[in-house]
Amino acid sequence: MNKLAETIGRLGGVNLLPVALAAIAFVLIGAPSSWVTLTVAGLSMGMMVFLMASGLSLVFGLMDVMNFGHSAFISFGAFVAASVLAALGGWLDSDSVLLATAALGLALLAAISFGLAAGLFFETVIIRPVYRDHLRQILITMGALIVSEQVILAVWGGTPFTVPRPSFLDGAWIIGDVSIEIYRVFAFGIGAVVFSGLLLLLNRTRVGLLIRAGVENREMVESLGFKINRLFIGVFMLGSALAALGGAMWAGYETIITPALGGEMMIVVFIVVIIGGLGSIEGTLLGAIIVGLTANYVGYLAPKMALASNMILMMAILMWRPSGLRPAVK
Amino acid sequence: MTQLKDSYGALAVKTSMLFIAGLLLFAPFLFQDVRALEVAARICIFIVLVASYDLLIGYTGIVSFAHTMFFGFGSYGVAISLKQMGPGWDAVALGTFAGVVVSLVIATVIGLISLRVKAIFFAMITLAAASVVLVLASQLSQLTGGEDGITYRAPDLFKTANKLMVDDNGKVVRWFGVKLNGKLAGYYFVFFTSLALFLVMLRITVSPLGTVLKAIRENESRAEAIGYRVVAYRTFVFCLSAVAASLAGSIYAVWLKYTGPDTALSFAIMIDILLMVVIGGMGTMWGAVIGAVLMVIAQYYLRDLMGAASEATASIPLLPELLAPDRWLFWLGIIFILLVYFFPRGIAGTLMTKGART
Numbered sequence: 257m258n259k260l261a262e263t264i265g266r267l268g269g270v271n272l273l274p275v276a277l278a279a280i281a282f283v284l285i286g287a288p289s290s291w292v293t294l295t296v297a298g299l300s301m302g303m304m305v306f307l308m309a310s311g312l313s314l315v316f317g318l319m320d321v322m323n324f325g326h327s328a329f330i331s332f333g334a335f336v337a338a339s340v341l342a343a344l345g346g347w348l349d350s351d352s353v354l355l356a357t358a359a360l361g362l363a364l365l366a367a368i369s370f371g372l373a374a375g376l377f378f379e380t381v382i383i384r385p386v387y388r389d390h391l392r393q394i395l396i397t398m399g400a401l402i403v404s405e406q407v408i409l410a411v412w413g414g415t416p417f418t419v420p421r422p423s424f425l426d427g428a429w430i431i432g433d434v435s436i437e438i439y440r441v442f443a444f445g446i447g448a449v450v451f452s453g454l455l456l457l458l459n460r461t462r463v464g465l466l467i468r469a470g471v472e473n474r475e476m477v478e479s480l481g482f483k484i485n486r487l488f489i490g491v492f493m494l495g496s497a498l499a500a501l502g503g504a505m506w507a508g509y510e511t512i513i514t515p516a517l518g519g520e521m522m523i524v525v526f527i528v529v530i531i532g533g534l535g536s537i538e539g540t541l542l543g544a545i546i547v548g549l550t551a552n553y554v555g556y557l558a559p560k561m562a563l564a565s566n567m568i569l570m571m572a573i574l575m576w577r578p579s580g581l582r583p584a585v586k
Numbered sequence: 587m588t589q590l591k592d593s594y595g596a597l598a599v600k601t602s603m604l605f606i607a608g609l610l611l612f613a614p615f616l617f618q619d620v621r622a623l624e625v626a627a628r629i630c631i632f633i634v635l636v637a638s639y640d641l642l643i644g645y646t647g648i649v650s651f652a653h654t655m656f657f658g659f660g661s662y663g664v665a666i667s668l669k670q671m672g673p674g675w676d677a678v679a680l681g682t683f684a685g686v687v688v689s690l691v692i693a694t695v696i697g698l699i700s701l702r703v704k705a706i707f708f709a710m711i712t713l714a715a716a717s718v719v720l721v722l723a724s725q726l727s728q729l730t731g732g733e734d735g736i737t738y739r740a741p742d743l744f745k746t747a748n749k750l751m752v753d754d755n756g757k758v759v760r761w762f763g764v765k766l767n768g769k770l771a772g773y774y775f776v777f778f779t780s781l782a783l784f785l786v787m788l789r790i791t792v793s794p795l796g797t798v799l800k801a802i803r804e805n806e807s808r809a810e811a812i813g814y815r816v817v818a819y820r821t822f823v824f825c826l827s828a829v830a831a832s833l834a835g836s837i838y839a840v841w842l843k844y845t846g847p848d849t850a851l852s853f854a855i856m857i858d859i860l861l862m863v864v865i866g867g868m869g870t871m872w873g874a875v876i877g878a879v880l881m882v883i884a885q886y887y888l889r890d891l892m893g894a895a896s897e898a899t900a901s902i903p904l905l906p907e908l909l910a911p912d913r914w915l916f917w918l919g920i921i922f923i924l925l926v927y928f929f930p931r932g933i934a935g936t937l938m939t940k941g942a943r944t
Contacts, residue, residue, distance in 0.1 A: 316706075394709055399922040410910075526714055
């Protein structure tokens, strides 16, 4: 038994969970072609959820601040990107791939810059006065969430909003009898790029070093003379921008969005952050991939269980590891 | 708290309590229209619901987002049993009991798993659990009626056509112009059960248990060091408030004769409870009363006012959108944030420290 544990540990420990999950699902599903489709769908969903969740996890790890209003950034990102795409409808309809790409890029850029600005505003106005007071933090960010949802309802109305997407991302590649939606591959790609970017930022730069040190022990970093508050604003803005980007990607994936989107995704984001362990990017990615895969496999195998499955997964993991799979906060 | 007994603020709060209790007691006679009675019954039930939530957030310092879930268990328990077994007291009793048992089991499981870890974990886990239950309720439509909810008949005593007292001609007796019919019996059922539940909770807060809970809120590790098992106490109070919420849900289901996601489970109710607790004042049972009264009245009557304001400002861009009756949560949210910043003790808490001799 010990030897087995050692071998698993050497091969990657908890990182093997998604692989094990995929293997079990392969046996249960039986048909390789549907398995590939589901796995791709699960991975891309996991990447989009990772975008939304990473900011939340980092902010908590660095400053012990839990932002219950995080889903507002997701909704705003989705709606801002959708509006830009709708406004640039002419570019999307034209045959030129270049114009369509430009429209898509502008939409994502708009979502990101909106996320940055909203993050700055949120951090200074809403969260700054209630550092280190968890109860009031939860209440205030919840209040901010209520207000932002109402603003979305007032600006965009309550009716479903159709998101146009560039034609070159529509459709699917068909290899043999396996069909892979192009948008999913695109979403996976964006997620992978962001993840590697974050890893580089955290592990290879001076700012990243400070962030990691701050997660580990904030007081020590402060006493060494670094202004951790400034660092924190940066991380908060980055997290909000990533959430907005995730929301924008999700809007393109769903193609029809409603103001309830943020709230729905928030539950998934929370589950991901809890499973992965607060404060670590790798943990969040792991949690997101596990949740994405589970959601798709269970949705195929037992559609009725799809929602409860995430909850059961979270309960099981919490009983096994009370602070998540790869926590960074001790 | 002894020094507060002298403060005029506390006196004011307690006088207003008596006033509110009197108004609610004589509500059917004072406000003789259907809508006002509806408002009064809703106030009674929300006082219980908010007070039980205050046990958690105000007295023990635990933030849970699953309170409507327990409320819903109680409501749906009664609704399903009344629907399946037909109107009768046995159905009400069975449904209430089932709701309480389910609430207890779920509260114990959630409590034992997640009350050990940080408060924030607990808030997130309860939020996730509540939303899963909400989705389940709309998916299991053969049992819960899905999005449409369940309509059913209450026990015969509460039928509007039921006559409590008849005069010689066989007509319903009127007292001060109020028909003594089943509707009145229903209201007083709601009023007295709510009052009983509220008094029980009030008693708990001044018992030794209440003192331990406050100690945990103020300093968890010190309470642990004195020898109180914090996890056990937290789990216990979580179960207690879950049971109270579930009972409130059962009463509401009997009164409303309809149970659906919007009346018993939706996240909007959770937000209402949060607003009521914060506006009224965390950590005082009186705050729950004040918050519930203000918010329910605002819910029913403020929207009319906002509709008028929206029309009056129709020429200004965006403002009518924000003043529309549907956007009233926008303003409440802003008030909520301001209250948490500047008056974290809410109306009752702020008033009660006014004029206190320390």
